[in-house]
Ligand SMILES: C[C@@H](C(=O)O)C(=O)SCCNC(=O)CCNC(=O)[C@H](O)C(C)(C)COP(=O)(O)OP(=O)(O)OC[C@H]1O[C@@H](n2cnc3c(N)ncnc32)[C@H](O)[C@@H]1OP(=O)(O)O
């Protein structure tokens with residue numbers, strides 16, 4: 109089911125500071141910030157060759173990363189995103205295996221304009237998993 113690692117996401121308290129650190133201190137290629145109100149985050153991608161780092165800052169009142177940043181005020185690794193060929197088939201297979209699909213179970217359009225879903229971190233050894241249709 110799992111394809112390549114699309115991105116590793118870091119939740120950060122200050123996106124501008126994180127962009128400066130990646131662009132200037134680490135010398136990475138960084139995209140422009142993209143506000144995604146439906147996801148409650150503003151995102152930037154850092155190009156690191158075979159995969160990407162996604163920097164996430166909370167957006168709006170009910171951001172799903174707010175509680176995480178409350179527990180990790182200086183930021184931290186938030187999720188891994190794997191590509192799948194068929195996200196609905198993957199969802200149904202995972203649900204049948206007992207994994208908890210977050211939200212209403214229907215994919216949303218993610219940062220790359222493709223359908224995404226999230227799986228509960230407690231079902232995967234403390235790691236939140238995002239699936240993105242490739
Ligand atoms: C744009 C898109 C894209 O790339 O295309 C994105 O990535 S959007 C990225 C942002 N969107 C999302 O994350 C959507 C899916 N996420 C969610 O639905 C939520 O964040 C949950 C994962 C359900 C967590 O919700 P919330 O923080 O309100 O719950 P909570 O604080 O009660 O947490 C329940 C337990 O899970 C743990 N927990 C929470 N977030 C975690 C994370 N990221 N990694 C590992 N563990 C985590 C908490 O510490 C707690 O454990 P203890 O009970 O042991 O203390």
Ligand SMILES: [Co+2]
Pocket residue numbers: 115117162187189238
């Ligand atoms: Co993501």
